[in-house]
Amino acid sequence: xxxxxxxxxxxxxxxxxxxxxxxxxxxxxxxxxxxxxxxxxxxxxxxxxxxxxxxxxxxxxxxxxxxxxxxxxxxxxxxxxxxxxxxxxxxxxxxxxxxxxxxxxxxxxxxxxxxxxxxxxxxxxxxxxxxxxxxxxxxxxxxxxxxxxxxxxxxxxxxxxxxxxxxxxxxxxxxxxxxxxxxxxxxxxxxxxxxxxxxxxxxxxxxxxxxxxxxxxxxxxxxxxxxxxxxxxxxxxxxxxxxxxxxxxxxxxxxxxxxxxxxxxxxxxxxxxxxxxxxxxxxxxxxxxxxxxxxxxxxxxxxxxxxxxxxxxxxxxxxxxxxxxxxxxxxxxxxxxxxxxxxxxxxxxxxxxxxxxxxxxxxxxxxxxxxxxxxxxxxxxxxxxxxxxxxxxxxxxxxxxxxxxxxxxxxxxxxxxxxxxxxxxxxxxxxxxxxxxxx
Numbered sequence: 001x002x003x004x005x006x007x008x009x010x011x012x013x014x015x016x017x018x019x020x021x022x023x024x025x026x027x028x029x030x031x032x033x034x035x036x037x038x039x040x041x042x043x044x045x046x047x048x049x050x051x052x053x054x055x056x057x058x059x060x061x062x063x064x065x066x067x068x069x070x071x072x073x074x075x076x077x078x079x080x081x082x083x084x085x086x087x088x089x090x091x092x093x094x095x096x097x098x099x100x101x102x103x104x105x106x107x108x109x110x111x112x113x114x115x116x117x118x119x120x121x122x123x124x125x126x127x128x129x130x131x132x133x134x135x136x137x138x139x140x141x142x143x144x145x146x147x148x149x150x151x152x153x154x155x156x157x158x159x160x161x162x163x164x165x166x167x168x169x170x171x172x173x174x175x176x177x178x179x180x181x182x183x184x185x186x187x188x189x190x191x192x193x194x195x196x197x198x199x200x201x202x203x204x205x206x207x208x209x210x211x212x213x214x215x216x217x218x219x220x221x222x223x224x225x226x227x228x229x230x231x232x233x234x235x236x237x238x239x240x241x242x243x244x245x246x247x248x249x250x251x252x253x254x255x256x257x258x259x260x261x262x263x264x265x266x267x268x269x270x271x272x273x274x275x276x277x278x279x280x281x282x283x284x285x286x287x288x289x290x291x292x293x294x295x296x297x298x299x300x301x302x303x304x305x306x307x308x309x310x311x312x313x314x315x316x317x318x319x320x321x322x323x324x325x326x327x328x329x330x331x332x333x334x335x336x337x338x339x340x341x342x343x344x345x346x347x348x349x350x351x352x353x354x355x356x357x358x359x360x361x362x363x364x365x366x367x368x369x370x371x372x373x374x375x376x377x378x379x380x381x382x383x384x385x386x387x388x389x390x391x392x393x394x395x396x397x398x399x400x401x402x403x404x405x406x407x408x409x410x411x412x413x414x415x416x417x418x419x420x421x422x423x424x425x426x427x428x429x430x431x432x433x434x435x436x437x438x439x
Contacts, residue, residue, distance in 0.1 A: 061162035063153060064191040068180045069172040070206040073137040076166060077180075079191045080153055084160070086130040093132050094120045096157055102150045103138065107165075107380045113147065126188075133188055140170045146381075165379060175267050176276035176410070179205045179213075184255040193411075194279045194286065194354045195258055202255040203266065212249045214270050217280075218263045219245040222357035224299060225366040228399065228421035237356070237406050239265070263356045265408060277356045277408040286350030286359070288343065291316040297346045297360045298323075300370060301432045327433050338435040345369040356408040363415035367399050370428050374399075384413055394424050 062081040067074055085092050099118040104111075123134040138149060147168045154161035172178050181190045184200030195201065203213055220242050245262055261282035267275040288294050295310045302310070306323065313319040328335035346360050349368050353359030360369060367386065374386035386399045401413035 061153060061155070061160055063151070063162050063164050065151075065164060065166055066180060066189045066191060067166065067168065067177075068189075068204070068206060069169075069177045070137070071172075073139045074168050074170070075135055075137050075206075076149065076151075077135045077189045077191075078133065078151070078153075079188075080132045080134075080162075081130065082132060082153075082155070084155060084158070090125050090127050090132070093125060093127070097153060097155055099123075099151060099153045101152070104148045104150065105144070106146065106148055109148070128188065138168060145169070145171045167381075174274040174410075175272060176274065178207055179203055179266070179268075179276055181276070181278060186253070186255075192351075192354070193277075193356075193409075194281060194350070194358075196281045196283065196285055197258050197261055199258050199280075200255050201258065203250060203252060205252065210252060211268050212251060214247070214267050215250050216247045216265045217245045217260050218242040218265065219261075220263065222361055224296070224361040225363045225415070226417075227300075227425055228367070228415055228417050229419050229425060230417055236404075237408060239407055263408070265356075274407055279354055279356060279358065281358075286354065287347040291320050294320060294343065297342075297369065300366060301342075301429050328435055334435045338432070342369070342432065345372065355411050362413075364401060364413055367415065370425075370432070397424055 060083070064079045066077045068077070082093065082097065085096060099120075100116070101118060102115040103113045105113060118134075118136055120134070123136050125132060125134045127133070138147075147170065149166040149168055150163060151166060152161055152163045169177060180203070182188060182202045182204040183190060184202055186202045186204055189204065190201065222237075242263075246260060250256060250266065258280050261280050263277060263279055265275045265277050283290070288297075295307075295316060298310065299307050302323075310316065310319055310323060324335040324339055325332065328338060346369055349362075349365035350359040352368070353362045353365040355362070359365040364384075364386075371388055375389045376387040378385040378387070382403050384401045384403075386401070387396060388394075388399075389396045400416040402416060403410075404412045404414045406412055
């Protein structure tokens, strides 16, 4: 009988292949495609935008995670949306679903360090609304500093399963590794990087110290991503160059109600370089409803003159309608169809990629808005590669995002830009402008 460390990496899921340069994943491992939102026809093309931020494709299992360093182990928190049993109780989940895991040295490893099945009785399963929650611990062993955890949740009654990859660091040198944002009751961690004014949060940590947490709130309108063929990609985020709005001390184990929008930066020492950050929106997020917010992402598909007109408008709602109607040859039906598709992509970019700035402004958010779900995603320790195939405009195109951790986030990925992208970028912009691109 084979030792667990000798198990082939193909055993857990046919959807995941370990190859020499990293882990290839079907794009559904990153994204889901929401159900389309039907709206009634109106003389105002943008007033009917109402994409449900919680919309889920009932065909897909969706899984999110958070990790917390606990000195001798890493605790992994999991949120699972399971469409088939979204109205069922915890016992149904325990009976019908299973979770297998495998631990690898890194993304290029061909063999498991450890593999097994989670015991639900030890995982402390709970349910809130239509989602299930559980957690488990990965012990720190030997001198290893990093590892890659593969987690697969599968439905025993069908072929449905979902695989996620979770990078683990066994050496805690950053505040964000030992602290986590929870809900106000400290019952569950928050699985997003964004909140809105009025939300109640609490900081959770495994540390026994009662040291205060210093919070700085910055008011910065971070620049949006430049096109993939652009030479200038912007400057690296620098704490000293940001506009400080306010600062306060957040006492450990005490909830706060968010009262200001902006980027929150948390540290246990004001001289520490790394911290934990999240974005707080002034109103509804990740979808946009205000005309001024709806105008901003259009920078990816407008001319400079069009954008300048919209930004300087004294009647942004009317001018926004005029813009979309003009692109749609004065067809309200066509305009509304394109509007729903475009702003749904914007919402999903905000949902997936928001860090210290809104997701639509990030490199991945920009590519996602214009091109949609990649057909394949390959991850390695230092990069993520999105591959688009089977398109009339090109046989195959790859976008490489290099990991660029900074003071605020470990999830910052920067697109490697090439002049050659111009050949596919502008045709895709025209698709949007002609109303030919749909989700």
